[in-house]
Amino acid sequence: MIVRNEIWGLPIAAEMTLLAIASFASVWAYLFWRRGERRMALLGSVLAILLPAGALGILVSELLKPPTAGMLVLPLLNPKANLSSWMVWGATGIMLLILLAALFAAPLMRPLEKIAVWGRSRSAMRAIGMAMSAVGIFVAVYTGLVLAYERGIPFWHSASVPILALFMGMAAGSGVFGILGRGEVRNWLAAGSALTALTYAVHLHLSSIGPAAAAFSAAGAASDPTTWTGVVLALFAAVSAWLGKKPGVVVGGVLAIVAVFLIRLSLLSWGAWDFP
């Protein structure tokens, strides 16, 4: 008997989209800092603080014990935390991203310049920036790993899901700077969006020839306007960013973020079990 997932839906799709944006925004923050663009570096790192915090807020509102949930998931605060659960590593990664982004952003803010003394050392900032970028990329991949790891839902239990999550992070994180008209992100935005569309199309095809529940999910997703709107928008984003100049990159940025949300929603809402 095939039963569709109703446990993780719209709020989780929104949460994971915020994480996707934050993940590569942190990478771009570091890259902009290396180019000496302080304001853009600050923007990227502030996004890497606020968006994961917002994502955690959405997640906590979904839980049954909001006051204690955050503490129980972190292994530092709960000795019984299960280290074989990706959620533990994801929560730890998100907290680390917020912490590292705060360390990176503080010296870039004029009022905090004197307090954040590590900002005077270029090598210290480089180390923090690289760590922040690495954790950012992990957070992007985590949003796929958390789904792909468990076997209950065959549509999610696939190696293509974490890869899709990585490309979605690339598209959405670059999309933010695309909206600001930054031409530097053009290639990443185009590549991330195109690869997101391609990977999801391949994933749907592979699922359609997989186990019964995966085939059900693929058939349902393929006929869902959410899916094909997401895929088409991702392709438009890629073309727009690749061919256009500044307005094209701006449009590409908007389309990429919307596409990432829709594809994530499609992936989540079409997960299904095949119960005995």
Place this chain on the structure above:
Amino acid sequence: MRPVFVIDINRCVGCRACVAACALEHGQVFTAARPSNLGKPLTVRLRTWVEWREEESPAPSRRFVSSLCYHCEDTPCQRVCPTGATYKTPEGVVLVDKDLCIGCGYCIIACPYGSRYRPEPHEWHKAETEPLVQEAAAGEKYGGVLFKPPVPNKWAFRVDAVDKCTFCYHRYTGDGKLWTPACVEVCPTKSRMFGDLDNPDDPVADLVRRGEARPARPDLKTGGRVYYVGL
């Protein structure tokens, strides 16, 4: 002691006394007794349910497949539980520490049998404060909604934690002797049976040893303590 649960599909008449007994034992809101509810996993939101399987060909037929937590050997729910709330007793019973569970739903996603559910607090609070609000009209003639305090135990139903079958582990006194779950106690046709795999004279365990009772989905390779006759 290794408790094992055997369900004989051929004996089940779909009366759902087991569902009622479980709901009463653990203080759940009893909404699943209406005949219109075909007992699909995750829709009934109870620890145990009876699915009505109807077929038109080759001849019209109806079977009743009751289900519960399989208490897997290789436990997908335990592996993904972030807080360590899901754990296994020395007897192999999979339980949830209700204080540690945050209701993230990861275990529900991971369970390939649909044996766990998450209470939606707004629904349950409403049922608790106004027990007959939604269900009474439709279910009045079948008894409506019932909500009562559970038999005191730390694995009883709570609105702030994921819920699942415990094999009525609270009935185990710790003396090494097999207990009887509430659903087995009330089953009028002995479709539900409970035994001990470590007891060579146990007739229920013997059904498993002889291969007469089989797991529902051996392809999932989770192992487990629930076996079916006639599935």
